[in-house]
Amino acid sequence: MEIRKTFHQQLEDLYLDLLKMANITVDTIEKARRAFANLDAELAREIIDGDDVVDDYVKKIDENGVEMLARQAPVAIDLRTIIVIMRLATHLERVADLCVNISKAIQNLGDYKLSPWISENIDEMFKRAVRMLVTAVESFKERDEAKAESLVEMDDTVDRINRSFLTGTDRESEEEVDLVIRVVMVARFIERIADHAVDIGEEVRYMVTGHFVT
Amino acid sequence: MPEEALENKMVIKDLSMYYTDFKAIEDVTFDVPARRITALIGPSGCGKSxxxxxxxxxxxxxxxxRVEGEVVLDSENVYQQGFDTIGLRRRVGMVFQRPNPFPKSIYENVAYGPKLVGIKDKEELDFIVEDSLKKxxxxxxxxxxxRESGQNLSGGQQQRLCIARVIAVQPEVILFDEPCSAIDPVATQLIEDLMAELKENFTMVIVTHNMQQAARVSDFTAFMLVQEQGQPGRLIEYGDTNTMFTNPSDERTERYITGRFG
Known part of the structure; x- marks a missing residue:
């Protein structure tokens, strides 16, 4: 006989809120990718305005999570799940914030013409970051430790492309310094999104195994 | 952090117990570390009491x-032929679910045990009574x-009087069988704090229905379960309390402590 039905229903609701928040965040990165590819200031504006929705989710998840910790004294897998959901919400919120930063950079890029090298590499970073976040969320849903761990390797490529922006932009000598700085910043923002995906993987590994990953 | 090596005060080895033909518990094996609190948890009827x-x-x-297997106290099996059971109950004291002070004064309740073992000196008895009540x-x-009756005290006070009565005969181990189930939450917190203080001098074992109490007070937790009606209670998992309540190894432990059955 299940004896904590109400509590487990609350936990299920918390879990569903996190998945909704994750879907919105993944969509936001994808939008940021399109906004950058087309230097679409309108789409960038939409991303900035939409950030409130993500903030509302993290607030709701934190409030409900704290209440459950205080009132239900969860243990074992329930305790680890609630802690991890709350941490994941924080990571997702930061990812959304980074998309806002990227959108502001896009607005400031105005009418610059981006070289194919920049466009292709930023686009590649975006696609990899999206894939990483999707993988991170899947590993959470499927409680898949191996999938969570695979994010570490996926991150290496994103780091490598990011570094190439620091060394590789020399070849774009005709481009203005202002543009280069903004592009390097965007690359750095995407690289940090990928880092959050890796961190989510570490949280999932804790949730599954009960051992902290550093 | 390096774990300090724990000395075992008691070792339970392959212990089974029968009520005539009915096997109540089967093949239970675990250690009771010295000056630590070991909790026994599990659903009603699992054999923990x-x-x-x-x-x-x-x-x-x-x-x-009828009992099979061993209960070892300081390297001696308490079930061996000729073991001094009266001495055993002095060395291993017990606090029960319902506070049960004698119908005597508070002083006499605590002095009763020491008097029974032959202490007559008034000053010594005064000291023991004060010291035990302080502890x-x-x-x-x-x-x-x-000089007032112990039975006039509140439930929580009566339970602490019973603990003082046990302490007065200087036991090595104190067994608590659901010590807080008949007292209010504030008195419960007092008893839990008290147990933490008593750890300095005593080895304790607590049976509790309240899983959160086990999580709060104990260092080690043993989870017992009757798999199917009519079967004996068995030990499912034993481990340090932190691990048991954050990351138990056995799925049945996890299902029980998270309230997925009970």
């Missing part, structure tokens, strides 16, 4: 009880009413 009563042979008094965190509430 039966088990704790085996530790000082309280079950001997019930007709038809049981009751002294300040009763020092001016020592």
């Amino acid at each position: 039966t088990l704790v009563r085996c530790l000082n042979r309280m079950n001997d008094l019930i007709e038809g009880v 049981a965190a009751l002294w300040h509430e009763v020092k001016t009413i020592l």
Whole structure:
């Protein structure tokens, strides 16, 4: 006989809120990718305005999570799940914030013409970051430790492309310094999104195994 | 962090107990580390009270009880032929679910045990009574009413009086069988704090229905379960309390402590 039905229903609701928040965040990165590819200031504006929705989710998840910790004294897998959901919400919120930063950079890029090298590499970073976040969320849903761990390797490529922006932009000598700085910043923002995906993987590994990953 | 090596005060080895033909517990094996609190948890009827009563042979008094296996106290099996059971119950004291002070004064309740073992000196008895009541965190509430009946105290005070009565005979191990189930939450917190303080001098085993109490007070937790009706209670998992409540190994432990059955 299940004896904590109400509590487990609350936990299920918390879990569903996190998945909704994750879907919105993944969509936001994808939008940021399109906004950058087309230097679409309108789409960038939409991303900035939409950030409130993500903030509302993290607030709701934190409030409900704290209440459950205080009132239900969860243990074992329930305790680890609630802690991890709350941490994941924080990571997702930061990812959304980074998309806002990227959108502001896009607005400031105005009418610059981006070289194919920049466009292709930023686009590649975006696609990899999206894939990483999707993988991170899947590993959470499927409680898949191996999938969570695979994010570490996926991150290496994103780091490598990011570094190439620091060394590789020399070849774009005709481009203005202002543009280069903004592009390097965007690359750095995407690289940090990928880092959050890796961190989510570490949280999932804790949730599954009960051992902290550093 | 390096774990300090724990000395075992008691070792339970392959312990089974029968009420005539009915096997109540089967093949239970675990250690009771010295100066630590070990909690026994599990659903009603899993044999945890039966088990704790085996530790000082309280079950001997019930007709038809038969025990197999060993309960080792300081390297001696308490079930071996000729073992001094009276001495055993002095060395392994017990606090029960319902506070049961004698119908005597507070002073006499605590002095009763020491008098029984032959202490007559008034000054020595006074010292033991004061010291035991202090250790049981009751002294300040009763020092001016020592001659009043122990049964006039509140439930929580009565339970601490019973703890003082056990402490007075200087046991090595104290067994608590649901010590807080008949007292209010504030008194419960007092008893839990008291147990933490008593760890310095005593080894304790607590049977509790309240899983959160086990999580709060104990260092080690043993989870017992009857798999199917009519079967004996078995030990499912034993480990340090932190691990048991954050990351238990056995799925049945996890399902029980998270309330997925019970």
